[in-house]
Amino acid sequence: MNAELGSKQHEAPTILIIEPSSAGPALISTARRMNLSPVVLTHGQGARTVPARYLSDAHRVAIVDTNEASEVIAASRRLAAEMHVVAVLPGFEYYVPIAARAAAALGLPGLDPAVADAFRFKDRMRAGLQRSGLAAPAHHRVESVAEAERVVPRDGFPYVVKPVDASGSLNVTRVDDPRALEAALRRIFEHEIDDMDWRFSRAALVEEYVPGPELSVEGYVRGDRITFVSLTEKLLGPEPGFVEMGHIVNAAVDPATAAQVEDYVARSIRALGLPFGPFHAELRLSPRGPMLMEIAARLAGDRICDLILRATGVDLYEEMIRAYAGLPEAPPPATARGAAGIRYLTASGAGRLTAITGVEMLERLDGFVQLDLLVEPGREIRDVSTVFDRVACAIFAADRYETVKRSMDAAARLVRFCGRAA
Numbered sequence: 001m002n003a004e005l006g007s008k009q010h011e012a013p014t015i016l017i018i019e020p021s022s023a024g025p026a027l028i029s030t031a032r033r034m035n036l037s038p039v040v041l042t043h044g045q046g047a048r049t050v051p052a053r054y055l056s057d058a059h060r061v062a063i064v065d066t067n068e069a070s071e072v073i074a075a076s077r078r079l080a081a082e083m084h085v086v087a088v089l090p091g092f093e094y095y096v097p098i099a100a101r102a103a104a105a106l107g108l109p110g111l112d113p114a115v116a117d118a119f120r121f122k123d124r125m126r127a128g129l130q131r132s133g134l135a136a137p138a139h140h141r142v143e144s145v146a147e148a149e150r151v152v153p154r155d156g157f158p159y160v161v162k163p164v165d166a167s168g169s170l171n172v173t174r175v176d177d178p179r180a181l182e183a184a185l186r187r188i189f190e191h192e193i194d195d196m197d198w199r200f201s202r203a204a205l206v207e208e209y210v211p212g213p214e215l216s217v218e219g220y221v222r223g224d225r226i227t228f229v230s231l232t233e234k235l236l237g238p239e240p241g242f243v244e245m246g247h248i249v250n251a252a253v254d255p256a257t258a259a260q261v262e263d264y265v266a267r268s269i270r271a272l273g274l275p276f277g278p279f280h281a282e283l284r285l286s287p288r289g290p291m292l293m294e295i296a297a298r299l300a301g302d303r304i305c306d307l308i309l310r311a312t313g314v315d316l317y318e319e320m321i322r323a324y325a326g327l328p329e330a331p332p333p334a335t336a337r338g339a340a341g342i343r344y345l346t347a348s349g350a351g352r353l354t355a356i357t358g359v360e361m362l363e364r365l366d367g368f369v370q371l372d373l374l375v376e377p378g379r380e381i382r383d384v385s386t387v388f389d390r391v392a393c394a395i396f397a398a399d400r401y402e403t404v405k406r407s408m409d410a411a412a413r414l415v416r417f418c419g420r421a422a
Contacts, residue, residue, distance in 0.1 A: 020091030132271035351419025
């Protein structure tokens with residue numbers, strides 16, 4: 001590995017990872033395994049605190065305000081003066097544009113900042129697809145309730161309202177009438193979304209509601225070649241919200257539909273100009289064909305990359321590092337294709353978590369791998385309205401999709417969370 005990249009003063013090549021969260025922390029241990037030196041840039045406070053168990057694999061930790069591009073660039077330059085830095089990676093969606101600008105400042109390969117912005121901001125993504133002529137929901141970008149009243153047709157309900165730059169389905173809402181539309185927009189314009197201390201823009205998309213089952217598509221780009229790794233079935237909570245409650249890697253999609261989806265996503269990627277690295281696309285199989293909800297130039301969250309590794313043998317963490325560091329792709333895995341899924345579990349009612357029931361029965365389900373608690377005992381739990389309200393997750397893997405799906409459905413029925421009044 002070192003011979004491929006060279007070295008500076010005989011040091012291992014260094015990669016900078018900006019604020020690893022969600023899928024991002026796995027990049028640290030993966031880089032170590034690849035004989036690289038991972039340096040983590042993190043704010044180290046509040047929501048931007050990387051757990052110590054992940055930082056133990058870091059070569060170095062640099063404390064910096066990661067939400068300020070100028071400070072990240074300055075810190076990257078200081079580190080590059082001391083180390084043989086070969087790549088700057090975003091550790092979370094919000095940092096894709098900042099990583100692109102830091103790489104450009106260091107003269108390293110990276111995404112063009114305009115391309116990074118097109119994948120990061122949903123309004124720019126919609127504009128890019130519209131210019132390409134690809135099928136997409138009708139949409140309106142608005143910055144105030146008054147503007148929405150002027151431009152959004154009153155005969156087009158239902159709509160979906162979403163911030164242009166949040167993630168995790170935060171404040172994404174189906175609205176069925178003008179009153180609900182106004183309320184959804186006010187939540188975006190007048191209330192801070194509390195996620196990674198990010199300063200979100202006060203802009204929203206009001207989009208045509210697209211019916212149909214939802215999939216995500218994961219893969220990576222190397223120049224003109226796009227490698228598709230998984231079509232992932234998405235399990236969503238009840239509308240009007242769109243909280244993701246589960247994912248199944250290697251969804252039960254017929255070959256003709258899979259080919260149509262991959263062609264549509266490939267044309268979307270080329271229209272937006274992604275030259276390399278991972279992508280995570282979310283779409284619905286509408287009566288008009290595949291319809292993109294959003295697409296990001298980063299690893300999928302919600303442990304989807306772990307499910308892919310378990311089901312297919314493809315390590316998207318490693319492929320991301322290889323792409324950004326200019327290394328060749330890993331050899332194709334010899335692992336037989338299977339299925340893997342994650343089912344998020346939620347509370348019914350509010351209180352403080354005191355006990356969990358049904359775990360023994362859960363562990364006897366076919367394909368059970370593990371149950372992880374996402375909320376510490378004694379912490380407040382409540383009915384699910386955002387991804388932050390999910391209490392636990394159960395992971396399953398098996399040779400067949402049907403086995404995984406059946407066990408995931410059973411998990412949601414078996415496990416119950418007990419709490420006392422907060």
